[in-house]
Amino acid sequence: xxxxxxxxxxxxxxCNLFCAHCRVRRGPEELEPGAAVRFLEGCAEAGVxxxxxxxxxxxxxxxFLEAVIRAAVEEGxxxxxxxxxxxxxxxxxxxxxxxxxxxxxxxDGRVGLSWxxxxxxxxxxxxxxxxxxxxxxxxxDPVELAWSRSKGDGDLAARFxxxxxxxxxxxxxxxxxxxxxxxxxxxxxGPDAADGEALSVPIVLxxxxxxxxxxxxxxxxxxxxxxxxxxxxxxxxxxxGSVAPCCGFANENPELILGRMEEGATALIARAAxxxxxxxxxxxxxxxxxxxxEAAGFRFPxxxxxxxxxxxxxxxxxxx
Numbered sequence: 415x416x417x418x419x420x421x422x423x424x425x426x427x428x429c430n431l432f433c434a435h436c437r438v439r440r441g442p443e444e445l446e447p448g449a450a451v452r453f454l455e456g457c458a459e460a461g462v463x464x465x466x467x468x469x470x471x472x473x474x475x476x477x478f479l480e481a482v483i484r485a486a487v488e489e490g491x492x493x494x495x496x497x498x499x500x501x502x503x504x505x506x507x508x509x510x511x512x513x514x515x516x517x518x519x520x521x522d523g524r525v526g527l528s529w530x531x532x533x534x535x536x537x538x539x540x541x542x543x544x545x546x547x548x549x550x551x552x553x554x555d556p557v558e559l560a561w562s563r564s565k566g567d568g569d570l571a572a573r574f575x576x577x578x579x580x581x582x583x584x585x586x587x588x589x590x591x592x593x594x595x596x597x598x599x600x601x602x603x604g605p606d607a608a609d610g611e612a613l614s615v616p617i618v619l620x621x622x623x624x625x626x627x628x629x630x631x632x633x634x635x636x637x638x639x640x641x642x643x644x645x646x647x648x649x650x651x652x653x654x655g656s657v658a659p660c661c662g663f664a665n666e667n668p669e670l671i672l673g674r675m676e677e678g679a680t681a682l683i684a685r686a687a688x689x690x691x692x693x694x695x696x697x698x699x700x701x702x703x704x705x706x707x708e709a710a711g712f713r714f715p716x717x718x719x720x721x722x723x724x725x726x727x728x729x730x731x732x733x734x
Contacts, residue, residue: 416686420464420648421457421679423450426480426641427653432456434597435562437625437663438470443654449675450651452496454482456679457649458489461667464673466494466523468661470653473502476512483519483628492522495558500527500543509543513550522551524558524616526595529577531564531667536561537573544615546714548613557616559595572615583613591615623663624723626730631716637724647696649682651675657682659692664726668733691729700724 424617426444429436429628456466460576465486472479479496486493496516496685503509520644525547544557559569559577571585574592578585584598595615597603599641624630642660648659650665669691672682686692694703700721 416647416659416683418462418647418649418659418683418693420466421454421462422468422494422648422650423452423472423478423482424468424470424651425472425475426470428474429469429499430474431471431499431501431533433499435532435536435622436541437666439666441492441653443652444475445478445651445653445655445675447478450478450482450653451485453651453675453679454485454491455489458491459725460679460683462649462679464489464494466648467496468650469497471502471647472496473498476515476633480515480519481522483516483521487520487693490660493521495524495526496521497528497680499533499535500529500540503531506542506546509546510550515547515666517551517556522556525556526558526618527559528560528562531559531566532562537577537580540577544581552605553608554612555610555614557615559615561592561617561619563619563621570619581613583615597649611612614629621720623720626723628723629715630718630720630723631714633717633719635719636704636717637701637719637721639699639721641697641699642695642721649679659686660695664722664729666676667726667729669729691725691732695725700728701730 423445426436427441443711467479498648503512519685527540527543529535547557549552570592571587574595575585578595581595582598583595585592586596588593594617595613597613648661650661652658652666656671657673658670659672659673660670664670672685672689686696
């Protein structure tokens with residue numbers, strides 16, 4: 415059952431970077447703040463609790479972010495992530511000014527900084543962005559690091575230690591993997607520190623997710639069906655005003671588009687059950703769909719542990 419708890423706005427498809435792994439469709443479309451605020455109000459009435467921002471590069475539209483953030487505060491909604499590459503500002507003055515506008519508008523969620531080999535920022539550049547967020551928010555915990563894996567990653571712990579050193583902090587590991595950057599032992603504000611005074615930069619490591627046009631059938635086992643709880647049950651508003659039911663990269667497929675923002679959240683949520691691919695994702699399950707295809711005699715090229723790849727592949731197969 416599709417029951418979204420979050421709305422994610424992608425205010426623009428523009429970006430100052432051209433990352434090889436990005437599948438966002440580039441174009442001139444951009445969301446209008448007033449229309450987005452009206453949709454947001456309908457989302458709140460429909461039971462949506464959180465707001466997030468993606469792109470493109472959302473910081474290329476600070477006017478949009480500021481308007482929607484203020485509206486979300488008025489509606490009593492919570493904030494999730496505001497994703498960014500952190501390199502959009504022309505200089506330090508623009509960086510500090512724009513971040514100040516966002517935090518002053520009431521944003522208190524995580525700024526998700528995409529820092530990896532795909533985006534190409536150095537540790538010094540990433541550290542400067544994190545420190546600017548600390549200054550603008552008055553806190554030392556508003557940033558989360560998102561690292562999308564690639565073949566050239568090498569020793570991730572060593573890479574993150576360089577960033578931790580640049581921030582004057584220490585890297586923590588879980589299972590040998592980078593987990594967070596925190597205050598170095600003996601250097602923090604102490605156990606009685608007020609909320610937000612201690613350095614805290616969580617690290618999220620994600621695997622590369624292949625698209626339907628790639629040969630990604632070499633998995634050792636099939637994905638475990640979670641009814642898309644991993645990508646998340648959301649209303650994802652694309653820059654052209656179309657709305658998808660998830661934030662996975664496959665969400666630009668026509669089979670996953672619920673309708674348009676101006677139709678309102680209630681109507682779009684109700685329509686989810688009428689869209690066969692959406693109903694499969696949130697009702698029957700992609701895993702069950704695979705089992706039914708195999709029972710009917712279909713033989714897949716291999717296995718995949720990536721449900722987003724499988725969903726994208728199914729959408730492409732239906733069109734083709």
